[in-house]
Amino acid sequence: MNEIEQTGLATMRDSWIxxxxxxxxxxxxxxxxxxGASLDERERRLLAIAAQALDIALRPxxxxxxxxxxxxxxxxxxxxxxxxxxxxxxxxxxxxDTRSKTRVVSxxxxxxxxxxxxxWMPAVSDQNGPDVxxxxxxxxxxxxxxxxxxxxxxxxxxxxxxxxxxxxTALADMRRTAPASxxxxxxTKGSGEPAEIRLALIELMRFGLGADxxxxxxxxxxxxxxxxRELAGRLLARLGEHGQLGDGGPEDxxxxxxxxxxxxxxxxxxxxxxxxxxxxxxxAQERRRAELFETCxxxxxxxxxxxxxxxxxxxxxxxxxNDADILVAxxxxxxxxxxxxxxxADTLVAEGGKPALFVLHLMPRLDNRRKRxxxxxxxxxxxxxxxxxxxxxxxxxxxxxxxxxxxxTLPMLRSAVAGNDDxxxxxxxxxxxxxxxxxxxxxxxxxxxxxxxxxxAPAAPxxxxxxxxxxxxxx
Amino acid sequence: xxxxxxTIEALAPDQASLSAASRLTKQSNWPRLEKSEQLALLWGxxxxxxxxxxxxxxxxxxxxxxxxxxxxxxxxxHTLALMWIAATTPASFAAAGSTPEWVxxxxxxxxxxxxxxxxxxPGAGGKSxxxxxxxxxxxxxxxxxxxxxxxxAQRKRTQDTQSAVSAALDELDQWIADQLRxxxxxxxxxxxxxxxxxxARLVDMKATALAGRIDEIPSRLMGLRSEERxxxxxxxxxxxxxxxxxxxxxxxxxxxxxxxxxxxxxxQVLANPEAIQVESIWEVLGEKIETRRDGLVSHSTWxxxxxxxxxxxxxxxxxxxxSAGRRSNAFTSGDRFDARLVFYPARQPLRALMTDRKGDVxxxxxPDFGFDAGDPLAAHVAHQDTAPWLTDCPVxxxxxxxxxDDRGAAWWQATGDPHGIALPIADTVNPTLLGLDLTAxxxxxxxxxxxxxxxxxxxxRLDLS
Numbered sequence: 001m002n003e004i005e006q007t008g009l010a011t012m013r014d015s016w017i018x019x020x021x022x023x024x025x026x027x028x029x030x031x032x033x034x035x036g037a038s039l040d041e042r043e044r045r046l047l048a049i050a051a052q053a054l055d056i057a058l059r060p061x062x063x064x065x066x067x068x069x070x071x072x073x074x075x076x077x078x079x080x081x082x083x084x085x086x087x088x089x090x091x092x093x094x095x096x097d098t099r100s101k102t103r104v105v106s107x108x109x110x111x112x113x114x115x116x117x118x119x120w121m122p123a124v125s126d127q128n129g130p131d132v133x134x135x136x137x138x139x140x141x142x143x144x145x146x147x148x149x150x151x152x153x154x155x156x157x158x159x160x161x162x163x164x165x166x167x168x169t170a171l172a173d174m175r176r177t178a179p180a181s182x183x184x185x186x187x188t189k190g191s192g193e194p195a196e197i198r199l200a201l202i203e204l205m206r207f208g209l210g211a212d213x214x215x216x217x218x219x220x221x222x223x224x225x226x227x228x229r230e231l232a233g234r235l236l237a238r239l240g241e242h243g244q245l246g247d248g249g250p251e252d253x254x255x256x257x258x259x260x261x262x263x264x265x266x267x268x269x270x271x272x273x274x275x276x277x278x279x280x281x282x283x284a285q286e287r288r289r290a291e292l293f294e295t296c297x298x299x300x301x302x303x304x305x306x307x308x309x310x311x312x313x314x315x316x317x318x319x320x321x322n323d324a325d326i327l328v329a330x331x332x333x334x335x336x337x338x339x340x341x342x343x344x345a346d347t348l349v350a351e352g353g354k355p356a357l358f359v360l361h362l363m364p365r366l367d368n369r370r371k372r373x374x375x376x377x378x379x380x381x382x383x384x385x386x387x388x389x390x391x392x393x394x395x396x397x398x399x400x401x402x403x404x405x406x407x408x409t410l411p412m413l414r415s416a417v418a419g420n421d422d423x424x425x426x427x428x429x430x431x432x433x434x435x436x437x438x439x440x441x442x443x444x445x446x447x448x449x450x451x452x453x454x455x456x457a458p459a460a461p462x463x464x465x466x467x468x469x470x471x472x473x474x475x
Numbered sequence: 476x477x478x479x480x481x482t483i484e485a486l487a488p489d490q491a492s493l494s495a496a497s498r499l500t501k502q503s504n505w506p507r508l509e510k511s512e513q514l515a516l517l518w519g520x521x522x523x524x525x526x527x528x529x530x531x532x533x534x535x536x537x538x539x540x541x542x543x544x545x546x547x548x549x550x551x552x553h554t555l556a557l558m559w560i561a562a563t564t565p566a567s568f569a570a571a572g573s574t575p576e577w578v579x580x581x582x583x584x585x586x587x588x589x590x591x592x593x594x595x596x597p598g599a600g601g602k603s604x605x606x607x608x609x610x611x612x613x614x615x616x617x618x619x620x621x622x623x624x625x626x627x628a629q630r631k632r633t634q635d636t637q638s639a640v641s642a643a644l645d646e647l648d649q650w651i652a653d654q655l656r657x658x659x660x661x662x663x664x665x666x667x668x669x670x671x672x673x674x675a676r677l678v679d680m681k682a683t684a685l686a687g688r689i690d691e692i693p694s695r696l697m698g699l700r701s702e703e704r705x706x707x708x709x710x711x712x713x714x715x716x717x718x719x720x721x722x723x724x725x726x727x728x729x730x731x732x733x734x735x736x737x738x739x740x741x742x743q744v745l746a747n748p749e750a751i752q753v754e755s756i757w758e759v760l761g762e763k764i765e766t767r768r769d770g771l772v773s774h775s776t777w778x779x780x781x782x783x784x785x786x787x788x789x790x791x792x793x794x795x796x797x798s799a800g801r802r803s804n805a806f807t808s809g810d811r812f813d814a815r816l817v818f819y820p821a822r823q824p825l826r827a828l829m830t831d832r833k834g835d836v837x838x839x840x841x842p843d844f845g846f847d848a849g850d851p852l853a854a855h856v857a858h859q860d861t862a863p864w865l866t867d868c869p870v871x872x873x874x875x876x877x878x879x880d881d882r883g884a885a886w887w888q889a890t891g892d893p894h895g896i897a898l899p900i901a902d903t904v905n906p907t908l909l910g911l912d913l914t915a916x917x918x919x920x921x922x923x924x925x926x927x928x929x930x931x932x933x934x935x936r937l938d939l940s
Contacts, residue, residue: 017705019658040652044716047655051713052863054706055922056856062888062897065881072910074933082838082935086481117907118937139910452564457500 001057005030009050022046072117073135080113084471089119091464094433102128103396103437104465110396111441111472131169138163159189168200175207182208187216195225202231206238209338214239230295237297237335240309254300257292260285263305275305276317277324286323293327297335309340314347318355329361341365349377357387364393372398375438380407389430397469399438401446414454429462436465444469478535478562485807486538487555488548496555502567508560510568517561517568518578521553531557532578537829541581636681637726640736643680644719647673651712663704666693671768685735688866689715690768695866698901699923710922711866718864730821734864744819744828751824754815756781756836757789760917761808761928761940772797777869777928777940778827779841779917781811786844786854786871786917789816789827808929808938811836822861825869841915841931846873851889851896855920869928872898872916877908885909887916887925898925904939911937 001009008027015022023042026034034045080088088108095101101120108115109130122133124141141164154162154170162170174182183205190201202220205213213235220232236242262278265271280286302312313332318325332344345362348355349370359366359374366374371394378388404410416428428451435447444466456463487493499521502508507520518532529544531553540554550558560567650673654662662669670689677686692711696704722731729739729747744750760777767773771794780787815831818824850856855868875889877900885904886897890912901924911932916939919926927939 013705013709016655016709017658017660019656019661022655040649043655044648044651047651047709047713048716048720048863049713051710051717052859054710054713055863056859059850059852059894059896060886060898062886062892062895063880066878066886066888066897067880068876068878069909071912072907072934079934086479086484090480090484116934117911118905118934121907455501455503457497460497460500 087468094461094464107396134165134169137165179208277321310343329358382408417454495552499556509571639681643682749820751818759810788869
């Protein structure tokens, strides 16, 4: 379409918009085609020509504001094979919440694959998914260019070349292998970062935490951010370092917390010290006690009673009051030393029964061996199978068939599947989902066969993750 | 395994059906589960809430099915459950030596999608469509006078229809002239009422297809930004003028009759020697299911010929009443199969019927279509040159990417675009798509917007429909 035609079309268009005839405004060539007819027919012919001109002669111009997102980075692991994507999507669809979806993703990663980006993408805030997705988290966060390379080692010089998630992953790795180097980096570069990022960086100090970290963590007591100071205090407490000990007066939170705990003696021959929760008189007291357990450190509390962390835990009477037990467990998880954490886990697991379930609160601090011991205990016991669904920080794909046959788990599952109790069946569904995450491929396959024989619908959605698991070859 | 969960999921009319089906996958619900590999059939009897078991038969070749339950959902939960069992525990089906009577009965009555090569021999045992039509013919031959009467009545009906349609197009012409006189600004603002009125008149005058098209103009206009609507109105009305003129010049033309009044039926298309037949490997690009103002749901399945050197598309189009609920999908996006398609005769053949689906083909990349740096809408121009009344045109776009403008609207643009062209996309896109380089993109272009169907990228095939 030439310029005359374009101009003609624009004026005709304006005329038609407001209403009226456009013949006189049409380009000469168009008039020639449209002429020799009634007034209405001429307009219709011009309309037809205009329609065709708009359709084939004009193209939408690219707006100047068009912006291209950076290319989605490729990940270090290969994509899940196409044939398994329907199973994966079924498992993701059945996984109701972010935590369940993360389990699906973690299972796939444990078998050496990543998901297709159109099937699942990590959220910007995702810190629980497999590390392999860090480049996609940074991409989601709006990272606007190629910066880091995976192979490159993080240093003070290339600090800014890493996006936050990639930097976090690199630092966590470094803390595990060379904690001093990582600490120096955090010390050097962290001070220039905003409080939120500083907090995330200090949080990484939990990996490979050791006595060498004490001076740096102590230096953080002067940090501008209260949250950073609090976190540093907890990390110091884990190393057995006391926070600022109070004067024991009414303003001292540790003393206030100690007042909620009753010290007693038990045993006739060998008198032993015991700690039990003091009886509370009001919900306000309950709330205050919970706050104090959250803000105080275990080491300070133990010191207040003139004992060590391990002795305090050993003397705590688990089972006296469930809420208080949970608060103690959380306190140990947050600020207990490694020795205190393992002592509590080993003691309660050895005791078994309900007290062992408090170890679930310690999961993020436990090594994989202890986590597995706890899971096996719960499976063997079968009384609290539902608690497995609450377990955090579990690793995927290790549960063997023998772990299921070493107790009453399978008979219990079979009977629940065959029964008619809907509530029990819902519990079974959740458990099977958890099994789908924990089991090896061989275990998953056997378990599917077992529950189907017991009467479960072969296509039951709750078997989705187990099916995906069974289909994924071990790496 | 003839079914996978993906297919079943796609076939299910809703989530509730899937859930209900999953509860029926216990084998205790199915006293009878049998199969015939030879006939590619599965059937079973499901003990439902009624006194008699529900009988379900499924054709694994084309996913056709029948269940005797009274559900208005298609496929019903029993059908889905049977497919589900087939997908997960195919060994549950016992091989049957012969098919039960009710399965044979269904086979005889159903509208098979496979071709009837030469027509079965008269007197053959099993019923089939071919046999039925032969029966009909034999009845007709016996009464020549009745044939003559019927043909005369048919001719008269055709003439009456043509006269009515001609009058309808005269009325449409006048209506278009009125819109121009009154101003397109007013037309755009009141398009819903104005189009409804003329569409009703056209239906009365047997220009049914044209009426349906005009009924959809308002929603097409409203899908655009206000400043784009006058141009779109010019395009829509101008195309109607062109279509009316074309019909008047050749009222017997099958394509034009289809666009203006009614479409020929399946048998007529199959019997038409001008209907092009293409046997090839086809990939399902995507489906579009739209509820129209006239109460019909249009179900479009777009296919791509994987053996063609240049992009060749096919459209499988069905209409059904919205009141019947969602119709089952026969395909899943990305499915590939070897099939023969028969195209409705047209200047740019697109709409087709599947007559013979032979088997599924593994997925993979699309052929290399040898894109050049020319006009990405060249295929659209070619369509418009031969059939300027068409609105939607399938296009295969060269390597490119999806970008956002400052309003957050998505655009497709060719890699290293030398022309300053970008094509606006009809809907919002999955944000992940913004980070992918698309090596080829299949889409529908309607003159204003791009409706994405599928694409290829380094992450493989992307389902965008």
